[in-house]
Amino acid sequence: MNQWLDERLHLSRLNDKFLRKAFPVHHSFFLGEITLFALVILILTGILLALSFEPSNTLVVNSFDPGTAAKPNMVPAAYHSALKINAMPFGDMLRRIHHWCANIMVAAAIIHMMRIYFTGAFKKPREINWWIGILALIFSVLTAVTGYILPYDNYAYNTVKVVYGIVASVPWVGPWLAQAAFAGNFPGDGIIPRIYGYHIMLLPMILLGTVGAHMLLMIKQKHTQPQYAKRIAYKKIVGVPLSTQQTPIMILLALLLAGIVMLFAAFIPVHPVEFFGPPSTVPINNIKPDWYLLWVFGALAIIPSLEIHLPAGGLLTSEFIGAMLFPAIPIGLMFLVPLLDRSKENLYYAExxxxxxxxxxxxxxxxxxxxxxxxxxxxxxxxxxxxxxxxxxxxxxxxxxxxxxxxxxxxxxxxxxxxxxxxxxxxxxxxxxxxxxxxxxxxxxx
Ligand code: HEM
Structure with missing residues (x-):
């Protein structure tokens, strides 16, 4: 069979390039892999959820609580389909696994990034992979945020309202940008179909592209080596090959991650839609983003409220400064890390x-x-x-x-x-x- 395939597809050529790739044996290198496996689980559970989710703001009668003939209980179709998924066998579990995995992916990517920073793995020749990694993290966060808007409960509704306001606060072009991004004014009928497109197509495609480039570059440039590799064989690659030793390790790690995510999902509900209810004109007090965006809210909290009139009718508001200009500073600093670190290049070893x-x-x-x-x-x-x-x-x-x-x-x-x-x-x-x-x-x- 192998020979049959090889004569047609020349797969053995890939062997030396990819399957013999040596992986360092050290737990800190599992962080990137955990991020990757979380992404795989997200894609699989996301595909299953998409089969039953209805991406529409159109109001439908809530079949779980229909109200009366005179006053039917109307809710957005997206919200209703989230309730329907919850009522299916393992449906609620599927939603919880998907949401928990998004949190775990972002957390693992951040800790992975900390490992890269503190061990100097971002230095020459790996600067480009550091920059691609930051892009992957940004797109992971954007994918997650668009995801929790989809069930269109009152929380999601209020979140879109806040995000719409932030986009609309860009001087000169803000209102136009917000309309383009959210398919009309808030709260328009195009919002959920538009965000659905971002969440299941545009953002995952960019994310997969960046993660794919990240992996190819990592294979080309090779991992940094743990310190012990220096003692075993100085300036030589020390590790286990992808085929076959590293593969079972990865499978075990992926199964362990899946098990942990399922335990979390089984015992800790995450974002139960019925808790917030359908969109309502009654605002939620103190609406908060997920933990990885709280710092942006912090930036909004420290900027005093202000409005500065700019030439040509532009307006500079505290909303724009707090939610867009200020966050650009830490993100910019992260991009600059490989240029700011003046210590010598690091070809081989995790420092x-x-x-x-x-x-x-x-x-x-x-x-x-x-x-x-x-x-x-x-x-x-x-x-x-x-x-x-x-x-x-x-x-x-x-x-x-x-x-x-x-x-x-x-x-x-x-x-x-x-x-x-x-x-x-x-x-x-x-x-x-x-x-x-x-x-x-x-x-x-x-
Ligand atoms: C968000 C999705 C991400 C995924 C799926 C991912 C995945 C991985 C994997 C599997 C590895 C090899 C194993 C390891 O070194 O841990 C790796 C290495 C690497 N990653 Fe990421 N990563 C992501 C984000 C990031 C971020 C945010 C950064 C930094 C800003 C980054 C920078 C790097 C670098 C420089 C390497 C090479 C490390 C070395 O040779 O020691 N990655 N990544």
């Missing part, structure tokens, strides 16, 4: 994070910055309301925290790493002196 104290400290400060912003997004009053109940003063305290916590984290990390390095050096010196003393005082055997 020890503590050997690069400044890079480590910058990374910790950045994480602290995003964490404080996320906390501010989650509950601005948690940090400040009891100190100063007035909104402007709350902004001031948030501003101080958003900048002071990262600065303190930076210097604290530097102090800790340098302190540990000094202790280690002292220890080494002591050991060397002890060895010398011992060598001199030990009796000669000749």
């Amino acid at each position: 020890n994070p503590t050997d690069h104290p400044k890079r480590l400290a910058w990374g910790v400060a950045f994480l602290a910055f995003m964490l404080v912003l996320s906390l501010a997004g989650y509950k601005p009053d948690l940090i400040s309301a009891h100190v100063l109940p007035d909104g402007t003063a709350a902004n001031t305290i948030l501003w101080i925290l958003v900048f002071v916590v990262p600065i303190v984290s930076y210097f604290l990390t530097l102090a800790i790493v340098r302190g540990i390095a000094a202790l280690r050096a002292a220890d080494e010196r002591e050991k060397a002196a002890h060895a010398l003393d011992h060598g001199q005082s030990s009796p000669s055997h000749d």
Whole structure:
């Protein structure tokens, strides 16, 4: 059979190129794989969900609670189809697996990115793959956000309202952009079909393209190697080949991930649509995005409300500054990482994070910055309301925290790493002196 196929498709040529690819044996390299497997589960469950989902805002009678003949209970068809999926055998479970997997994929991609940053795997020659990785992360987040708008419950409705407002706040072209992006004014009938197109076609296609390019580049440039590889065979590739040793490891990892996601889905409901109910004119208080976008809400919380008139009828609002300009700073910094790190190229080995104290400290400060912003997004009053109940003063305290916590984290990390390095050096010196003393005082055997 193998020979039959090979004579026709020349598959054995692929063997050396792809199937013999050596994979490092180290748990930190599982993070990228977990991200990839989560994407696969998302695509599979997404296809199944699409079979029964109805992408339409059109109002239909809610068959689960029809109301009366005089006053039928009308809900959007998309919302109704989400209720119908919930009522199917394993339907609710399927929705939960899909939603949990989206969270796990974004979380795994962020932790994977942290591993790449802290071990210097973004340095020459892997800068391009770092940039492609950031694009993959951005498109993962966009795909996730468009996904939780689809069931068109009251939460989704209010989310679209907020996002519509943000897009419309772009000076000069905002209203036109929002209309183009959401197929008309809010809340228009075209919104769900348009977002469905983004969620199941446009964004996944871009995501698959970026992840595909990411994988091909990783195969071409080869993984960095864990530190132990240096001791085993210096500057040689150490690892297990994809065929056959790495494949069962990957299958096990994928099964483990699927099992964990199913446990989460079975016991922890995620975004139950009936909880929020169909779209309503009663706004949800304190609407919050999923955890990975809370930092953008934090940015909105710290920007004082303002309106600046620009030439040619443009308007600069706090909404635009907080939700678009401000977030461009951390995202821009992430893109700049390979250009800002001036240490020498890294062809072979994953570096020890503590050997690069400044890079480590910058990374910790950045994480602290995003964490404080996320906390501010989650509950601005948690940090400040009891100190100063007035909104402007709350902004001031948030501003101080958003900048002071990262600065303190930076210097604290530097102090800790340098302190540990000094202790280690002292220890080494002591050991060397002890060895010398011992060598001199030990009796000669000749
Ligand atoms: C969002 C979807 C992503 C997927 C599916 C993905 C997948 C992977 C996989 C499977 C690997 C090989 C195993 C490993 O090193 O962990 C890898 C390596 C790599 N990834 Fe990602 N990744 C994603 C996002 C990112 C992000 C956000 C970044 C950084 C900004 C990034 C940068 C890299 C780099 C530089 C490598 C080579 C690492 C090395 O040689 O040690 N990736 N990725």
